[in-house]
Amino acid sequence: MPSDATPDPYADPLAFGQRMQILRTRRGLTRDQLGGLVGRTGDWVKKVETGRQQAPRLEDALQIAEALRVRDLSELTGHPGHLPLFTGPGHARLPAVKAAVDALPFTVTGEAPPGEHLAARLARAWSARHQAPNHREIIGTLLPELIRDAQLSVRQADTAADRRAAHAALAEVYSLSQFFIAYQPDAALLWRVAERGLIAAQESEDPHALGVAAWLAAQAHRDSGPAHFDAADAVNLGTLRHLEPLLPDASHEVTAIIGALTFEAGYTAARRKETGVAWRYWDKANEIAKRLPADYYHPVTSFSRAIMGAHAVTVAVELHAGGESVRQAAAADAFTIQSRPRRARHRIEEARGYQLDGQPDVALATLEKAHEAAPETIRYNGYAKMIILEETEAKSPARRQRAAELAVKLGILAA
Structure with a gap:
């Protein structure tokens, strides 16, 4: 050397x-x-x-x-x-959610709510997840009772059909839990929830529940680093092989989860820097998105026609293609993304692209838009924090000031 x-x-x-x-x-x-x-x-x-x-x-x-x-x-x-x-600041609601997850199901007491009631509460929770700027606070408040009631529904189901439906609801609760727990300082809890979600989804025999659980498990594997990319593909591609035969007659929900899983395979390929493979999966996912109504938006994954532009930015950024990232960002319309946290994440991906392309002022302006959309999303994103802190030492006084102000908003620099 x-x-x-x-x-x-x-x-x-x-x-x-x-x-x-x-x-x-x-x-x-x-x-x-x-x-x-x-x-x-x-x-x-x-x-x-x-x-x-x-x-x-x-x-x-x-x-x-x-x-x-x-x-x-x-x-x-x-x-x-x-x-x-991939850890971030521990949310104040995390201990209560952890306690609900850790409680042994047979120790949970009470009367299970009607299935329709639990479904309505889950729908409201997903709506809050996508529309509230402080979505972690709201979801963290709702989850402990949702976990308890979903477990009771499984235990107290009278028929095999009721039990399968209850398992599907429980799998959905665990999916919601993963959105709250992700990027927080309790990796073991995240894996516990991911595994339970997969088990509940399999017990439900519901293709949509299984697809969502696999989608989240694949992300957890991929975000654990390159050594786990093969595990991400095993979950992702194995589930796709199971679900793709359903595509010709699939509901919008099942079509969307197949599309979401297809894109995730491309995302993992982009992390591996497999350019051709990544874009082929994006193309395939885009064709699946065209099967959906123009205004359809999957309630969990955000998969839709509108999201494909944001997905293209993600692929380009993960391939470290600055010019292509900016080109895709210009083609994508972030305001068609209904989910506030997903819109914020897209803005962060755009900012990464602008930073790669040597446009730090545009990157900071884009991160400010991400903060406006969902402050809790950018606060948990390491890439955003890295860009901001890098620019707090920029040569340009105006850029340093802008970055410092944003860093203070995120709580990574003192006021």
């Missing part, structure tokens, strides 16, 4: 701080930028890196790993063992 090359943090046993410095340098972050991402100062980062500060606690290590886009905690600690690291 040349003497001026960046050392390999895995070649020899290194201290936590040394690994952190190497990985930070590879990401192109200053100490102040990394400190801002994890709620610390640049001086604190320097002390950890130089060994004057002891290695941080696990909670802080997880935040550092997320900021550095490290997929495996052993890259920082040097110890074997994988942890999914």
Whole structure:
């Protein structure tokens, strides 16, 4: 290795701080930028890196790993063992949701509500998920009772048909739970819910419930890092093989979940930098979207004709194609996306594209639109935080000020 090359943090046993410095340098972050991402100062980062500060606690290590886009905690600690690291700030409602999930079903008491009543509550919860700017707060409030009542419905079902319907509702509750738990600091809870959702969906024998559960499980695998891409494909493509024969006569809901799963396969391919495969799956998903009415919008995945433009931006960004990302962003109309958090996520993907294309001012303006659409979405998004903190050290005073103001809104810099 040349003497001026960046050392390999895995070649020899290194201290936590040394690994952190190497990985930070590879990401192109200053100490102040990394400190801002994890709620610390640049001086604190320097002390950890130089060994004057002891290695941080696990909670802080997880935040550092997320900021550095490290997929495996052993890259920082040097110890074997994988942890999914897409974590964000723990929501105040998380302990109550966790308690409801952790409660043994046979200890849950009470009378199950009528199936129609539970379905109506779920519909209202999904509406809040897509329309409320503080959707995590609302969903976190609703979930504990929804989990309890859905479990009671399964236990108290009188007939096989009622039991299958109850399992479908329970699978839907677990799907809603995953939207709340994702990117929060409890990976084990997320996996517990994902697995229970898949089991409940299989027990329901409902193709739509199974498709939604598999869609979420595939995302959980993919977001755990490259070592889990094969597992994401196994869940995703296996479910597609099961559902695709239903497509000619499928309902809008089943058609949409098949389309959503098809795009997810392309998303994973884009993460692998498999350009041709990624765009082929996008094309296939786009053809499925054309089967749906122009105004149809899937209540869970947001799959629709309108979403395909946003999906194209995502593929281009994951392929690190800045010019193509901007071209796709110009072609996509974010205002046709009905879901506020999905619209915010699209704006974040657009911002990533503009940043890749060397247009940081447009990237910041786009992130401001994401914040307007759904503040809780951007607050949990590591890519958005990375762009903002990078621009707080821009040469342009106006851009630094704009980025700092947005960082304060997100709570990643003090006012």
